[in-house]
Amino acid sequence: xxxxxxxxxxxxxxxxxxxxxxxxxxxxxxxxxxxxxxxxxxxxxxxxxxxxxxxxxxxxxxxxxxxxxxxxxxxxxxxxxxxxxxxxxxxxxxxxxxxxxxxxxxxxxxxxxxxxxxxxxxxxxxxxxxxxxxxxxxxxxxxxxxxxxxxxxxxxxxxxxxxxxxxxxxxxxxxxxxxxxxxxxxxxxxxxxxxxxxxxxxxxxxxxxxxxxxxxxxxxxxxxxxxxxxxxxxxxxxxxxxxxxxxxxxxxxxxxxxxxxxxxxxxxxxxxxxxxxxxxxxxxxxxxxxxxxxxxxxxxxxxxxxxxxxxxxxxxxxxxxxxxxxxxxxxxxxxxxxxxxxxxxxxxxxxxxxxxxxxxxxxxxxxxxxxxxxxxxxxx
Amino acid sequence: xxxxxxxxxxxxxxxxxxxxxxxxxxxxxxxxxxxxxxxxxxxxxxxxxxxxxxxxxxxxxxxxxxxxxxxxxxxxxxxxxxxxxxxxxxxxxxxxxxxxxxxxxxxxxxxxxxxxxxxxxxxxxxxxxxxxxxxxxxxxxxxxxxxxxxxxxxxxxxxxxxxxxxxxxxxxxxxxxxxxxxxxxxxxxxxxxxxxxxxxxxxxxxxxxxxxxxxxxxxxxxxxxxxxxxxxxxxxxxxxxxxxxxxxxxxxxxxxxxxxxxxxxxxxxxxx
Numbered sequence: 001x002x003x004x005x006x007x008x009x010x011x012x013x014x015x016x017x018x019x020x021x022x023x024x025x026x027x028x029x030x031x032x033x034x035x036x037x038x039x040x041x042x043x044x045x046x047x048x049x050x051x052x053x054x055x056x057x058x059x060x061x062x063x064x065x066x067x068x069x070x071x072x073x074x075x076x077x078x079x080x081x082x083x084x085x086x087x088x089x090x091x092x093x094x095x096x097x098x099x100x101x102x103x104x105x106x107x108x109x110x111x112x113x114x115x116x117x118x119x120x121x122x123x124x125x126x127x128x129x130x131x132x133x134x135x136x137x138x139x140x141x142x143x144x145x146x147x148x149x150x151x152x153x154x155x156x157x158x159x160x161x162x163x164x165x166x167x168x169x170x171x172x173x174x175x176x177x178x179x180x181x182x183x184x185x186x187x188x189x190x191x192x193x194x195x196x197x198x199x200x201x202x203x204x205x206x207x208x209x210x211x212x213x214x215x216x217x218x219x220x221x222x223x224x225x226x227x228x229x230x231x232x233x234x235x236x237x238x239x240x241x242x243x244x245x246x247x248x249x250x251x252x253x254x255x256x257x258x259x260x261x262x263x264x265x266x267x268x269x270x271x272x273x274x275x276x277x278x279x280x281x282x283x284x285x286x287x288x289x290x291x292x293x294x295x296x297x298x299x300x301x302x303x304x305x306x307x308x309x310x311x312x313x314x315x316x317x318x319x320x321x322x323x324x325x326x327x328x329x330x331x332x333x334x335x336x337x338x339x340x341x342x343x344x345x346x347x348x349x350x351x352x353x354x355x356x357x358x359x360x361x362x363x364x365x366x367x368x369x370x371x372x373x374x375x376x377x378x379x380x
Numbered sequence: 381x382x383x384x385x386x387x388x389x390x391x392x393x394x395x396x397x398x399x400x401x402x403x404x405x406x407x408x409x410x411x412x413x414x415x416x417x418x419x420x421x422x423x424x425x426x427x428x429x430x431x432x433x434x435x436x437x438x439x440x441x442x443x444x445x446x447x448x449x450x451x452x453x454x455x456x457x458x459x460x461x462x463x464x465x466x467x468x469x470x471x472x473x474x475x476x477x478x479x480x481x482x483x484x485x486x487x488x489x490x491x492x493x494x495x496x497x498x499x500x501x502x503x504x505x506x507x508x509x510x511x512x513x514x515x516x517x518x519x520x521x522x523x524x525x526x527x528x529x530x531x532x533x534x535x536x537x538x539x540x541x542x543x544x545x546x547x548x549x550x551x552x553x554x555x556x557x558x559x560x561x562x563x564x565x566x567x568x569x570x571x572x573x574x575x576x577x578x579x580x581x582x583x584x585x586x587x588x589x590x591x592x593x594x595x596x597x598x599x600x601x602x603x604x605x606x607x608x609x610x611x612x613x614x615x616x617x618x619x620x621x622x623x624x625x626x627x628x629x630x631x632x633x634x635x636x637x638x639x640x641x642x643x644x645x646x647x648x649x650x651x652x
Contacts, residue, residue: 072541092544105542109560119546170546 014047023048029078040230053217056227098172104163106151137165247380287377301348303374409612439598450516451573458524493586507589520573531565568629
């Protein structure tokens with residue numbers, strides 16, 4: 001197992017409370033399409049008021065899982081429980097979930113107002129109640145002055161908000177968001193992420209979001225499930241996923257990371273020692289492996305220090321090589337360093353001072369160093 | 381590309397080849413003279429005569445009713461077939477089914493007409509008004525299916541899913557979401573079907589019976605006795621209706637496209 005992060009104060013963490021009942025439970029779900037297995041014996045709990053992300057590359061089964069909750073697909077085997085009740089076989093139009101579609105799926109022949117009112121009318125609500133609720137929703141997404149426009153007369157960002165308002169109008173128990181921000185440009189996407197979080201807190205709803213964008217998932221979620229080929233690889237908070245990924249796959253999928261393959265040489269005394277093709281590394285964690293096992297060492301580039309001279313502290317891990325490439329990212333610079341065996345390692349350094357004259361440049365022989373606590377051992 | 385003199389000549393020749401016969405027919409429908417080939421001055425006399433020709437008028441009325449009914453039936457069946465083709469992409473025998481939908485388009489009309497005739501005879505159905513409608517429905521529905529299917533291919537199914545998700549049952553979803561959105565295609569399919577039914581001679585003559593003479597059959601049988609300018613007049617009207625039908629069908633498609641473009645420009649202004 002990955003190392004513990006120690007006691008962390010959280011405002012909201014029902015998943016740590018053993019008495020808390022999950023709001024949604026996927027229980028041993030398998031879904032096959034012909035010979036293809038989209039979801040493979042998956043079990044997952046989501047709690048009330050949680051902002052939960054399903055994260056993974058396309059084809060990992062995340063959308064299928066969401067569509068099963070909405071009722072558009074039925075699991076081949078397994079059960080889906082909503083507040084403890086099995087909802088298999090309940091058609092989508094009788095489920096207390098609403099979905100915001102990736103394409104928004106706004107009805108092009110109806111005005112913004114009518115789009116938002118559509119779901120309420122299906123419930124046969126009295127007219128004045130529908131009007132009031134639509135007005136409330138329009139206000140929530142700040143589109144009151146666009147009520148009578150057709151979707152085609154709106155910008156992409158406005159359409160996205162109409163779609164959100166429409167899916168929220170019926171006060172669903174769970175709001176499903178399928179790549180909700182994928183069609184927006186970067187700046188608008190970032191703004192909208194915070195709006196979504198704000199709305200979720202304000203309305204106290206459970207949000208389930210499907211995304212392939214790890215940054216988006218990190219920003220908005222209480223917890224993330226990283227998926228690969230129909231299997232959940234890790235379910236944890238964004239910080240845990242980033243700082244303590246449980247596998248090579250998760251480590252590599254979330255953020256930037258150096259991964260060196262190697263063998264365990266000794267485990268014990270609070271340390272795991274590795275030999276990565278001649279490079280000895282110590283990690284302050286007892287990994288669940290024994291000497292001789294093939295494991296990997298991983299470290300985030302921002303946890304690697306770079307210097308021209310060998311570090312004075314001899315207890316740290318070091319990597320000596322030549323600066324192969326420098327990526328200037330504005331807030332950060334990433335140095336790619338290559339040692340004599342051709343291994344590369346990246347170190348990121350915050351550009352705290354304005355670097356007019358870069359002290360370290362291409363071709364310099366440098367020392368990379370990191371503490372034993374900074375690295376990770378990946379056994380999967 | 382430059383438009384050369386050769387292009388112009390070829391184009392003129394083609395259009396002349398296509399339209400001069402029809403133009404002559406139309407011009408001579410306004411001919412005063414009783415002789416079809418000799419110009420005797422402008423007159424609407426043959427239109428008046430045509431109007432009082434009971435046989436011709438009866439045939440026109442039958443044709444109109446056959447057209448409306450068979451086009452409507454063909455549109456309903458064709459739309460359903462198109463839905464089945466686009467929605468159920470993996471049912472058993474789909475390829476056969478899709479082939480069978482398109483086959484009547486290339487099937488010689490004589491064969492279609494003859495086989496329907498044999499069917500009606502075998503079933504002991506008296507041929508007449510309804511057998512023509514059935515026959516026309518069978519071949520017009522293929523055209524409708526193709527027109528509607530090409531629209532459904534680009535139809536975003538998440539619109540229907542969104543309606544279901546918001547609590548709208550499937551049948552209602554079809555009528556409040558799907559149908560309004562594919563309506564332009566359905567309407568142009570109907571107009572195409574109506575036009576095809578209107579000018580069909582071969583299939584109608586195989587499947588019709590006493591008392592159900594359609595206009596093309598009437599015209600054809602009269603021409604055998606000699607062309608009168610009355611025929612020119614009624615043919616001109618037919619040409620007019622067909623032309624209007626085709627233009628209307630393409631305009632419904634076109635205007636939607638223009639509306640979409642206008643809306644998109646409006647959206648850009650809204651952003652800026």
